[in-house]
Amino acid sequence: MARQRRSTRGGQNRLRIIGGRWRGRRLAFPDVPGLRPTPDRVRETLFNWLQAEIHGARCLDLYAGSGALGLEALSRGASRCTFVETERTAAEAIEDHLRTLDCEAGKVVRMDVRTFLDRGPGDARYDIVFLDPPFGQGLIPPALQKLEERHWLAPGARIYVESESQLRELPLPEGWNLLREKRSGQVIYRLAGH
Numbered sequence: 001m002a003r004q005r006r007s008t009r010g011g012q013n014r015l016r017i018i019g020g021r022w023r024g025r026r027l028a029f030p031d032v033p034g035l036r037p038t039p040d041r042v043r044e045t046l047f048n049w050l051q052a053e054i055h056g057a058r059c060l061d062l063y064a065g066s067g068a069l070g071l072e073a074l075s076r077g078a079s080r081c082t083f084v085e086t087e088r089t090a091a092e093a094i095e096d097h098l099r100t101l102d103c104e105a106g107k108v109v110r111m112d113v114r115t116f117l118d119r120g121p122g123d124a125r126y127d128i129v130f131l132d133p134p135f136g137q138g139l140i141p142p143a144l145q146k147l148e149e150r151h152w153l154a155p156g157a158r159i160y161v162e163s164e165s166q167l168r169e170l171p172l173p174e175g176w177n178l179l180r181e182k183r184s185g186q187v188i189y190r191l192a193g194h
Contacts, residue, residue, distance in 0.1 A: 015068045020075030029066040030089045037068040057127040062113045067094035069130040080105045086112045117146035125154040132162040141171045148173035157194040
């Protein structure tokens with residue numbers, strides 16, 4: 001699990017947007033147990049992988065936590081991002097970040113991810129999904145299955161999955177392909193295609 005970086009101000013942690021229009025912006029996020037933003041180096045690799053797909057993409061940030069992945073996507077030209085986060089303090093912090101950045105393309109949904117995925121997308125289909133749940137709780141397989149079963153994905157969608165290194169095999173639904181995979185310390189991060 002990636003370690004949090006703590007600032008010296010009252011238990012606040014900081015994340016840095018590393019590319020796009022908000023490059024270099026530092027944002028504080030609350031000290032919530034288990035919340036670990038994707039490290040800068042991993043985000044840089046991920047968005048290099050996505051550089052041809054990110055502009056104009058509709059993104060879904062599941063288990064959003066600090067919002068680092070969705071905010072990075074919006075900074076780099078995604079047309080919109082829905083952040084799904086159940087923890088109130090974290091969800092409110094993402095809303096604050098969107099206001100600070102004067103960004104109307106982001107929407108925060110405070111709801112359990114399983115409940116959110118069960119309800120189906122309505123007329124929304126997503127081009128890029130970020131799936132970075134709390135580690136060690138078996139949350140990845142059911143989320144991947146619901147994304148497929150409930151038709152959340154646009155044709156050609158990309159799904160980013162960040163997991164503990166113990167999850168050696170990614171249980172991809174039929175018809176999905178593993179496109180990229182890397183390891184950073186105790187984390188494996190992967191990009192799959194639909």
